[in-house]
Amino acid sequence: MNDKTQEKIITLDTPITRGETTISEVTLRKPLAGALRGTRLNAVMEMDVAALMTIIPRISTPALTAPELGAMDPADLTAIGVEVVSFLLPKSVLADLPTT
Numbered sequence: 001m002n003d004k005t006q007e008k009i010i011t012l013d014t015p016i017t018r019g020e021t022t023i024s025e026v027t028l029r030k031p032l033a034g035a036l037r038g039t040r041l042n043a044v045m046e047m048d049v050a051a052l053m054t055i056i057p058r059i060s061t062p063a064l065t066a067p068e069l070g071a072m073d074p075a076d077l078t079a080i081g082v083e084v085v086s087f088l089l090p091k092s093v094l095a096d097l098p099t100t
Contacts, residue, residue, distance in 0.1 A: 006030045008083045014073035016064070027061040028080065030087040035059055045088065047081040056080060 008028045015024040035058040036044070043051035053069045060080075069077065 008086075010076070010079050010083060012073070012076045013079075014076060016068050016072070018062075018068070023062060023064075026064065026080065028056075028083050028087070029059050029061070031055060031059045031084070041088065045085055047078070047085060049077070052077065052081050052084060055084060059084070 006029060010026050010028065012024055012026065015022045017023075035055060039051040039054050044055065053066060056069060057063050057065065064072075
């Protein structure tokens, strides 16, 4: 799964502290259909916070917890949400998007 379309690394603006560990990067893997259960694709595409908080723990390494997501810097949640949405877009749409 090293393909760039299958995995993304997000560097957090505000690292998460978990015990004595500091999490400054989160790796997301492209969700399979099972990881999307319990959500509406429309809500995910709209970056609905509740939908993202359902999916992110299932596709993140380290697996982020609900309390960690609830306390997350909104800029970091947005960055993660953008990547989650990009995983759901067809390759034809991704090819037309500008790259940075």
